[in-house]
Amino acid sequence: MDLIANLATGFAVSMTPANLGFCFLGALIGTLVGVLPGIAPITTIAILLPFTFSLPPSSSLIMLAGIFYGAQYGGSTTAILVNVPGESSSIVTCLDGHQMAKQGRAGQALAIAAIASFVAGTIATIVIATASAPLTWLALKFNAAEYFSLMVLGLTGSVVLAHGAPDKAIAMVLVGLLLGLVGIDVNSGAPRMTMDLADLGDGIGFVPIAIGMFGIAELAVTLGKVQDRSLLAVKLKDMWPSWAEIRQCIPAMLRGTALGSILGVLPGGGAALSSFAAYGLEKKVSRNSAQFGRGAIEGVAAPEAANNAGAQTSFIPLLTLGIPGNAIMALMVGAMMIQGIQPGPQVIVNQPDLFWGVITSMWLGNVMLVVLNLPMIGLWVALLRVPFRLMFPAIVLFCCIGTYSAGNTVFDIWVMLLFSALGVFFYKVGAEPAPFVLGFVLGPMMEENFRRAMYISRGDPLVFVERPISALLLLMAVVLLVILVLPSIRAKREEVFQE
């Protein structure tokens, strides 16, 4: 068995006391960075990069990888407790996780997030160890046309996400799309809607939007209501999910892991989609889909599993192709190059101990994260009992610091405050921010890839249906639309018949 031999090679590297230490250190730093909103893992990795120069390559990569998946993990903590998503992937965790916290079930939400991440991390490690080759092949099959079709599917799915009226969700997606287009257009180089502000050249930042619309807006809305704090006084033994709840989540975790593992491999848009997709899928297939958005525990388990699985499989294109799928992976390329390792297909052949060492360390890191985080849940929940008059200013302060540190510019803080106000407005008119953010993230990628595919095909739109994967994705989007529309058609017909 090659796999077992490979894993043995890997554990021989990752289980050395020093590497276990670096793995733990990475996971710990990552968790802290994830919990503090806005201090992005990418900044942390960049700052720590020089310290890793003197380490052996395997130790340095093990630690940096630990920071990355530790942050994914930590990000869900703030999403659940105070509705501040650290990254695009934890936005979905806000939806039901924060609702659970409001109902006094923060402990269960945090625990299920930890358990789901662990289950997904374990499975994703096995996926990387066994299925790297076919997944690499898939990643290479994804060209502009496929990306476009994937984004169409994602946006169609986002309407399913919303638990309110679909027309409002569609409107929010469109507003998101529009704002996503601000900035210099990649295909033509022309600035669009930048109002001649250099700060808008790269578009509106994602961090200020997410922190403003979710974090601050949520605070403002909460302030406007009478507080019922009795819910927050939970006893420790009530903090754990019951066995029945865990069992209820297992299928959600598995589906989330599967989606996350596949989407995580796609460079660029994939990872952002995975938690949204997992949530959307769960909402469709779950037996208590009515609970989604009102504190459904599967609504936490599925996206948490998906984003952790996706975070791990996003290492596949890096390790097998040398192609970074996102900005953090690009930083990892830098880290490897400084160590004298040129990332690429030759790594797995020439340095199997490094390759398998890093992969097995991911599983060890996940074990450490659970060990680290489960006992912390009591502490986090206790934080909720801090009086609002102390907690609110602290959160606002952290949001401002986080927003500033993401781009080192004061402009972003103003953007964040603007979107806080907009977030409150959206709440008042009953429109949800999640479809907006999805439109904002996916819209520009959809446009960019549409135009790129059209340019490369020299204007032939058939390219989207001639390529099999693209055609399949578009077909799925159509089916999804039909499913969406059918019940309302049926409902209308019933109305007609009743009259």
Added chain:
Amino acid sequence: MLTRRIALCLAVSAATFALAAPPAWSQNFTKQVHIIVPYAPGGTSDIIARIIGPKLSEAIGQPVIVENKPSSSGNIGADFVAKSAPDGHTLLITDAGTLATQPNLVKKLSFDVQKDLVPVTLVMFSPYLFAVHPTVPVATLAELIAYDKANPGKLNVGTSGVGSIQHLTAIVLAKKYGIKWGIVPYRGGAAAIRAVVSNESNVIFNGALATMPFVAQNQLKGIAVSGDKRLPGLPNLPTFKELGMPIVETGSWQGFLTSKGTPAAMVARLNTELRKILATPEVVNKMAELGGDVKTSTPDEFGSWLTKAIGEWGEVVKAENISLD
């Protein structure tokens, strides 16, 4: 007694320090130095800054802080340095994109590279590897030109963005050899490589080191290398110079600059310290691992290098009427 002596020492050193704390126009460093990287963490400029930062701090006895002020073309960070106090305590490290192409592409730039910034030294030069996807049935430049004539519209160059050196290089070669390839901009070099390895686009000019492994693994096919030196790793590939190609010097390079009005003595001190650091074997090796040769210069040499680069690329930009505003 001991305590009094220590107290005296402290008082004296404090006094010396106060006396030694020189006015801003002197060539000593009086407070922390900021190196501004106008790109997101992880790029070449960022990594260079983080390698050099601690060593510069050791040399000047003041903390050195690397700060990212990211924007797609580096203009925001460069503008920040241009408007900083002219005391040599705020440095800019950036590349050909900010320094040579942006001034030509953006008319409403809030600063002038040559007037508002003072060159300190060049840091690194890395040549481009000119490669195609293996399914393109050509092995030489001549074959590529012939293939394009026979199959118009089949070739697409993946570049790191509109107006990037890669983009302008593709334009110059298209003009010189009558090649009708499409030019497809991506968000950065890594995205362009992904696209060409997956055959979305099929021609690339990209940093030699980052591209070499793909050629070694037959995921890309090398055609030539820019500059006048063959790559030790791929000795069979001819250079742009050997092939008589235009813009032999195309490639990526980085340099240090500071704010205008910085006293010449301060610039000279920075130049000396940075070149000392860049000459150590450790740094030379790290740069080689990043894919480039250390290439330092005097401030004046860097100034003329900038004038030449801005002029050369300016001609291409004007001839093609490319604009980013």
